[in-house]
Amino acid sequence: MQLDPETIRKLARFTLETRPEELSCDDWIHMVGEYVEAAQRGLPLNERQARVARHAAGCATCHAELEVLRELVDGE
Amino acid sequence: MIQASTQRSTEAWLRDLRATGAAGRAAHVALHELVSRAVARAAHSVDESTREDLTQVAVLRVLTHLDRFEGRSRFSTWAYSVAVRAAFGELRKVSYRSGGEALSDETSGQLEATGPAPTTVAERGEIVEVMRRVIARELSVRQRTAIQGELAGTPQAELLIALNINRNALYKLFHDARKKLRDGLAAAGISDDQVRDAFDL
Numbered sequence: 042m043q044l045d046p047e048t049i050r051k052l053a054r055f056t057l058e059t060r061p062e063e064l065s066c067d068d069w070i071h072m073v074g075e076y077v078e079a080a081q082r083g084l085p086l087n088e089r090q091a092r093v094a095r096h097a098a099g100c101a102t103c104h105a106e107l108e109v110l111r112e113l114v115d116g117e
Numbered sequence: 118m119i120q121a122s123t124q125r126s127t128e129a130w131l132r133d134l135r136a137t138g139a140a141g142r143a144a145h146v147a148l149h150e151l152v153s154r155a156v157a158r159a160a161h162s163v164d165e166s167t168r169e170d171l172t173q174v175a176v177l178r179v180l181t182h183l184d185r186f187e188g189r190s191r192f193s194t195w196a197y198s199v200a201v202r203a204a205f206g207e208l209r210k211v212s213y214r215s216g217g218e219a220l221s222d223e224t225s226g227q228l229e230a231t232g233p234a235p236t237t238v239a240e241r242g243e244i245v246e247v248m249r250r251v252i253a254r255e256l257s258v259r260q261r262t263a264i265q266g267e268l269a270g271t272p273q274a275e276l277l278i279a280l281n282i283n284r285n286a287l288y289k290l291f292h293d294a295r296k297k298l299r300d301g302l303a304a305a306g307i308s309d310d311q312v313r314d315a316f317d318l
Contacts, residue, residue: 044249048268051268054318055298056302066284070202071187072189078194102273110197113154113158114194
């Protein structure tokens with residue numbers, strides 16, 4: 042893979058989303074529920090929930106899981 | 118039926134899933150129902166038999182992780198999240214085994230800085246140079262593989278097998294690579310705002 046302009050743009054976005062301490066995928070899955078419920082109620086996010094959102098923004102696999110979880114919770 | 122599992126209180130879930138006798142059996146039936154709903158949403162394109170297999174795996178995953186539930190959400194929401202992950206994980210394994218190809222050893226060395234740098238903005242060129250330097254000098258081969266996979270949209274199952282690591286370790290490789298890039302930019306005196314401006318982010 043070459044560092045073409047679009048790839049570099051993606052890299053730039055990745056770096057902006059990077060924090061010194063990020064959740065692991067294992068920790069994230071046990072915290073995502075409180076984030077989804079808070080978002081569903083339109084509540085302001087606390088720091089834990091904000092970390093959940095940041096992880097999902099940078100992890101495509103967890104983001105896909107989040108979308109399904111939202112559908113399930115919204116459907117209740 | 119939805120009400121039967123979602124209206125059960127968190128306390129009742131935790132008590133009854135650990136109970137024996139009729140209460141325990143009823144809770145396990147309710148859990149199966151709840152998990153099957155999550156699996157159906159996560160794996161809607163598979164046949165009924167496969168879906169039931171996924172449900173069994175996901176129920177077991179929920180039960181073995183009960184101690185990780187901290188009560189910060191409804192139990193049903195937490196169980197959904199664990200079940201969705203279990204279903205997705207199993208589906209990725211099946212998908213990979215049925216048609217995916219492992220990354221070759223050479224792949225990890227392919228993230229190289231070639232081609233003309235964007236020159237429309239002087240700042241962008243400087244950022245690109247820093248990124249090239251960090252990638253070439255500071256990222257390990259495995260970190261390059263992780264970040265290359267993310268950039269290329271490589272299936273996670275493929276990367277996990279190619280690197281022989283688990284999901285957490287893959288995320289850490291990716292995170293460490295991003296952090297080195299970020300630190301490299303900071304060391305060069307390039308701020309987040311400059312990066313945002315240069316790439317319209």
